[in-house]
Amino acid sequence: xxxxxxxxxxxxxxxxxPKYKVIGTRPIRHDGADKVTGRxxxxxxxxxxxxxxxxxxxxxxxxxxxISIDTSKAEALPGVRAVATSADLxxxxxxxxELGEGSVVLNHLSSNNLARTKVLYKGHAVAAVAADxxxxxQEAANLIxxxxxxxxxxxxxxxxxxxxxPVLNPDVRTEEASTGExxxxxxxxxxxxxxxxxxxxKGFAEAEHIxxxxxxxxxxxxxxxxxxxxxxxxxxxxxxxxWTPTQGTFSVRQQVAELLFVPLARVKVVPAEIGGGFGGKIxxxxxxxxxxxxxxxxxxxxxxxDRTDVLQATGPTPGSAIKIKxxxxxxxxxxxxxxxxxxxxxxxxxxxxxxxxxxxxSCYDIPNGRVEGYDVCVxxxxxxxxxxxxxxxxxxATETVVDELCxxxxxxxxxxxLLNASKEGTRRIDGxxxxxxxxxxxxxxxxxxxxxxxxxxxxxxxxxxxxxxWFNAGLKSAVTATVxxxxxxxxxxxxxxxxxxxxxxxxxxxxxxxxxxxxxxPYVVDTDSVGYTDVTGGSRVTYATGWAAYxxxxxxQRQVVARAAELWDVDPALVSYEDGHVVGPDKxxxxxxxxxxxxxxxxxxxxxxxxxxxxxxxAFGTHLIDVDVDPDTGKxxxxxxxxxxxxxxxxxxxxxxxxxxxxxxxxxxxxLNEEYWYDEEGSMRNANFLDYRIPTCYDLPMIDAIIVEVxxxxxxxxxxxxxxxxxxxxxxxxxxxxxxxxxxRMYELPMSPPRVLHxxxxxxx
Amino acid sequence: xxxxxxxxxxxxxxEEEFLCQPRQTLLEVLRNTLNLTGAKEGCSNGNCxxxxxLINGRAVNSCMVLAVEEEGADIETIEGLAPGNGLDPLQxxxxxxxxxxxxxxxxxxxxxxxxxxxxxxxxxxKEIRFSLAGNLCxxxxxxxxxxxxxxxxxxxxxxxxxxxxxxx
Numbered sequence: 001x002x003x004x005x006x007x008x009x010x011x012x013x014x015x016x017x018p019k020y021k022v023i024g025t026r027p028i029r030h031d032g033a034d035k036v037t038g039r040x041x042x043x044x045x046x047x048x049x050x051x052x053x054x055x056x057x058x059x060x061x062x063x064x065x066x067i068s069i070d071t072s073k074a075e076a077l078p079g080v081r082a083v084a085t086s087a088d089l090x091x092x093x094x095x096x097x098e099l100g101e102g103s104v105v106l107n108h109l110s111s112n113n114l115a116r117t118k119v120l121y122k123g124h125a126v127a128a129v130a131a132d133x134x135x136x137x138q139e140a141a142n143l144i145x146x147x148x149x150x151x152x153x154x155x156x157x158x159x160x161x162x163x164x165x166p167v168l169n170p171d172v173r174t175e176e177a178s179t180g181e182x183x184x185x186x187x188x189x190x191x192x193x194x195x196x197x198x199x200x201x202k203g204f205a206e207a208e209h210i211x212x213x214x215x216x217x218x219x220x221x222x223x224x225x226x227x228x229x230x231x232x233x234x235x236x237x238x239x240x241x242x243w244t245p246t247q248g249t250f251s252v253r254q255q256v257a258e259l260l261f262v263p264l265a266r267v268k269v270v271p272a273e274i275g276g277g278f279g280g281k282i283x284x285x286x287x288x289x290x291x292x293x294x295x296x297x298x299x300x301x302x303x304x305x306d307r308t309d310v311l312q313a314t315g316p317t318p319g320s321a322i323k324i325k326x327x328x329x330x331x332x333x334x335x336x337x338x339x340x341x342x343x344x345x346x347x348x349x350x351x352x353x354x355x356x357x358x359x360x361x362s363c364y365d366i367p368n369g370r371v372e373g374y375d376v377c378v379x380x381x382x383x384x385x386x387x388x389x390x391x392x393x394x395x396x397a398t399e400t401v402v403d404e405l406c407x408x409x410x411x412x413x414x415x416x417x418l419l420n421a422s423k424e425g426t427r428r429i430d431g432x433x434x435x436x437x438x439x440x441x442x443x444x445x446x447x448x449x450x451x452x453x454x455x456x457x458x459x460x461x462x463x464x465x466x467x468x469x470w471f472n473a474g475l476k477s478a479v480t481a482t483v484x485x486x487x488x489x490x491x492x493x494x495x496x497x498x499x500x501x502x503x504x505x506x507x508x509x510x511x512x513x514x515x516x517x518x519x520x521x522p523y524v525v526d527t528d529s530v531g532y533t534d535v536t537g538g539s540r541v542t543y544a545t546g547w548a549a550y551x552x553x554x555x556x557q558r559q560v561v562a563r564a565a566e567l568w569d570v571d572p573a574l575v576s577y578e579d580g581h582v583v584g585p586d587k588x589x590x591x592x593x594x595x596x597x598x599x600x601x602x603x604x605x606x607x608x609x610x611x612x613x614x615x616x617x618x619a620f621g622t623h624l625i626d627v628d629v630d631p632d633t634g635k636x637x638x639x640x641x642x643x644x645x646x647x648x649x650x651x652x653x654x655x656x657x658x659x660x661x662x663x664x665x666x667x668x669x670x671x672l673n674e675e676y677w678y679d680e681e682g683s684m685r686n687a688n689f690l691d692y693r694i695p696t697c698y699d700l701p702m703i704d705a706i707i708v709e710v711x712x713x714x715x716x717x718x719x720x721x722x723x724x725x726x727x728x729x730x731x732x733x734x735x736x737x738x739x740x741x742x743x744x745r746m747y748e749l750p751m752s753p754p755r756v757l758h759x760x761x762x763x764x765x
Numbered sequence: 766x767x768x769x770x771x772x773x774x775x776x777x778x779x780e781e782e783f784l785c786q787p788r789q790t791l792l793e794v795l796r797n798t799l800n801l802t803g804a805k806e807g808c809s810n811g812n813c814x815x816x817x818x819l820i821n822g823r824a825v826n827s828c829m830v831l832a833v834e835e836e837g838a839d840i841e842t843i844e845g846l847a848p849g850n851g852l853d854p855l856q857x858x859x860x861x862x863x864x865x866x867x868x869x870x871x872x873x874x875x876x877x878x879x880x881x882x883x884x885x886x887x888x889x890x891k892e893i894r895f896s897l898a899g900n901l902c903x904x905x906x907x908x909x910x911x912x913x914x915x916x917x918x919x920x921x922x923x924x925x926x927x928x929x930x931x932x933x
Binding site: 026028029031032033035036037038039040041042044045047135222223224225226227273274275276277278304306307498499500652654655657658659661662663664665666688689690694695696697698699700702703 | 788796800801802803804805806807808809810812813815842843844846847852856859860861862863865866867868869870871872875890893894895897898899900901902903904905906907908909910911
C-alpha cells in the first residue's frame with residue numbers, strides 16, 4: 001500500500017516536518033469499539049417500546065394502471081393493526097420541493113412511496129400493512145387484492161425516446177434545460193440538455209484522427225449491505241419521530257413533512273447508524289408509509305426491506321446510451337469533442353444526466369465541443385444518486401475513445417493525458433472554469449509508481465489507464481461544541497457517518513484548538529439537536545462539516561481568549577490563541593487547563609460553527625490496472641491495481657485510502673459484473689446478491705492507493721472531497737486493459753465473461 | 766400458526782432457553798427474541814454473510830438455519846467475542862487497520878474470520894480471500910479487511926507462542 005511518504009515524494013516535501021499535529025495521523029475511529037462489538041445500532045436494530053411491524057405489497061408488473069385496491073381481507077386478519085394506500089397520502093399537486101441535493105416533483109415522490117394511479121416498475125409499492133409481527137404483516141399484505149390493467153413495458157432508453165413508445169407519466173413534458181421551456185405533448189423525455197463551446201465543425205476539420213463510437217451501460221445498484229428501514233411513531237400530540245439510517249436526516253424530515261402535509265416542526269428524524277448508502281439512502285421509501293401506519297394504529301411501526309425490495313424498488317443508477325466523437329491533431333492535441341447521451345431515469349424523471357453531461361469531457365482541455373443529454377423515463381425503478389452520479393458511464397465512453405485515439409497516434413495514454421489534461425484555468429464545455437486542480441499530479445504519480453515501471457510478462461495480460469473527475473459539493477453544515485469541565489469536548493453534528501467522518505471532523509476541530517483527536521467526543525444527533533445540515537453526499541462532509549467544526553473551534557478560541565483576559569485582568573488585545581494555548585502578556589495556558597479553570601469561574605463554554613461554502617475544489621483520480629483475460633471463458637482477472645487521487649489534504653489518510661479502494665472496487669463491479677437483468681415483461685431476474693454479483697474479496701488483489709495532496713485553496717485545511725472520484729475511472733481503465741490483453745474493444749457494460757468471449761470469438765472468425 | 770417450541774442452547778458461554786416458532790430463523794431469534802442485534806440481516810438468503818455466527822465452532826449464515834434446529838448447540842455471536850475488558854485481536858486489528866467504513870458487515874466478517882483462523886492459523890492472502898469470499902463488504906474494497914486478518918493471525922500466533930512459553 002502506498003503510504004503518505006510516497007505522497008510527499010510527489011509533493012516533493014519529504015524532508016519538511018509535518019504541517020499539522022492531528023491532521024494526517026491515523027487515530028482509531030471514535031465509534032470503533034461499538035462497531036466491532038456489535039453494539040452499534042443500525043436501522044433494523046432500533047427497537048421502540050410497543051413497536052409493531054410493517055410489510056409492503058409491491059407491484060408484480062412493470063407497467064400497469066391500478067383499477068382498484070381491496071384491503072378488506074387484510075384488515076380482517078387477526079393481528080393486523082392498520083393498512084395504508086396512496087389514499088392516505090395527500091395529493092401534492094404540481095408542487096416542487098428543493099431537497100438539498102436537487103429538486104423533486106412531490107407528486108412523483110409521493111407516488112413512488114405508494115403508487116397512485118399507475119405502477120411504473122416491478123416492485124413499485126402499492127400498499128402497506130402493520131401487524132403484531134412481521135410474518136402476519138407479510139401474510140396480510142398478500143391478502144390485499146389489486147386489479148391491474150397491464151400495459152406494455154418500456155425497458156430500453158432508445159425505444160422509450162421513440163414517438164410511438166407508450167408514455168409512462170402523462171404529466172411529463174420535455175424541459176429544455178437552458179431555457180426552462182417545456183414541450184406541449186406527453187413524452188418519456190423529461191429533459192434535454194445542450195452544452196456548447198467553440199466551433200465544433202472547425203475543430204473536427206482541424207483533426208488528423210477522428211474516432212466515433214457508441215456505448216451502452218446497464219443499470220447498476222449501490223449495493224449497500226444494509227437494506228432500507230424506517231421506524232415511525234406518530235405520537236398522540238401529533239409529533240412524528242422517524243428513526244432511520246439515512247444520508248440526510250434533515251432531508252428525510254423535509255420529505256416526510258412535505259409528503260404528509262404536516263409542519264416541518266412536527267417531524268423529528270433520529271439517525272440510526274447507517275450500513276452504507278453511496279447516494280441511495282437520501283430519498284424516502286418507507287418512512288411516510290410507516291408514519292401513516294403509526295397514526296392509524298397508534299403504535300410505532302417498523303418497516304424493513306428485504307434484498308429483493310432493495311434491488312427492485314429503491315434507486316439504482318441509470319443505464320445509458322452514449323455516443324462519443326473526438327478529434328485530435330497530429331501532435332495529439334484534442335481539437336474537438338462531441339457527446340450524445342441518454343440516461344434512463346426509471347419510472348419518474350430525475351436521472352443524473354446533468355452531472356453526466358458536465359463530466360463527460362471533464363478531464364480534458366477541449367477547445368471545441370458539444371454535449372447533448374436526455375433524461376428518459378423507462379419502466380425501471382426511479383434512479384437515484386450513486387457515487388459520482390452520471391460520471392462513471394460517461395468516463396467509460398470518453399476514455400475508451402481516448403484510448404483508441406492514442407493507438408492511432410502511437411502515443412502512450414499517460415502522455416496523451418498529460419498533454420490534454422484539465423488544469424487551473426481550463427474551461428469545461430458547460431462553461432465552468434477550473435480553480436487549482438490536481439489531475440496532472442495524479443498522472444505524474446501514476447507515471448512514477450512502481451506499478452507503472454514494472455512491465456507485464458504473461459500472454460493475455462494487459463494494462464489500462466483511466467482518469468475521472470467529480471465536482472464535490474459544499475452546501476450547509478452546522479456543529480455545536482460543548483466543553484466539558486475537564487477540557488474535553490463533545491461535538492454534536494448533523495452529518496450521518498457512513499465511512500468514518502465523525503473522526504475526520506473531530507480531527508479538524510482538534511487541530512484548530514490544539515487538542516488530541518481522543519479529547520473530542522463526536523456524536524451524530526437528531527434534527528432537533530443540531531443546526532441544519534445537508535446530506536452526507538457530494539463528497540462534502542469532511543470538507544463542509546469539517547469546516548463548520550473548524551469554525552466552532554475558532555468560536556471557542558475567541559471565547560477563551562476573552563474570558564482569559566477577564567480572568568487575568570489584562571487588555572483583551574494582548575491575549576491571543578496560538579498553537580493550542582491562550583497566550584497573555586506573561587503566561588501561556590493550554591486549552592484544557594484554561595477550560596478547567598473557566599468552568600469554575602463563569603458560564604459554560606459552548607461553541608458553534610456553521611459553513612455554507614461552495615468552493616469544494618473538484619477532484620481527479622487516475623487508475624492503472626493490469627488484467628489477465630482467459631481466452632476460453634472471457635473472464636477478466638485483475639492482477640494489479642493502483643489508484644492515485646488528489647484529495648487536497650488527507651485528514652485521516654487510512655480512511656482516504658479506504659474511500660479510494662472502496663470506490664475503485666465498486667467501479668470494478670460496474671465494469672465487469674454488475675447489471676440489472678430484465679426479461680421481456682420487465683421483471684428483474686437477478687434481484688438477489690447471488691445473481692446480482694458484487695465483487696467478493698476473492699475477485700480482487702490489494703488496491704494500492706496513492707494519496708496526492710494538492711491543497712484546495714477554498715478550505716482552511718485544503719480539504720477536497722474524496723469519496724466519489726474513485727468509482728469513475730475503473731470501467732474505462734479495465735476496457736483499455738482488456739484491449740491491451742486480447743485485442744478486443746468492449747463498448748458495453750458490464751464487460752462480463754459472455755460479452756468478452758463473444759467479442760473474442762467474433763475476432764477469431 | 767404452528768406452536769412455539771422451547772429450545773435450549775449455549776449462547777456466548779451461557780445456557781439460554783428461548784421460545785420460537787418452527788419457521789423462525791436463528792437470525793430472527795437472536796435479533797428479535799434474545800436482543801443480540803450484532804448479527805445483521807443483509808440478504809436473508811445466505812449470500813452476504815452479514816449474519817455470520819459460530820455454531821459448534823463453524824461459521825454459519827444464521828439466516829439459513831432454523832432456530833429449532835439448534836437444541837443443544839454451542840452458539841457464539843459477536844457480542845461474546847471480546848474478553849471482559851478489552852477487545853479480541855481480530856477486533857483490534859479491524860480498528861487499527863481501518864478495516865471498516867459503515868461497519869454493517871463487520872460483526873459477520875469478524876466472526877467468519879475467527880472461525881477461519883481457528884482452523885487455519887497461518888493463512889496466505891489467497892487462502893484468506895478464498896475462505897472469506899462469502900462475506901460481502903461494499904465499502905472497503907476488502908484491502909484493509911485482508912490486512913486486518915493478516916495482522917490478527919500474526920498477533921494470535923504471538924499470543925499462543927507466549928502462552929506456550931508460560932505453560933512450559
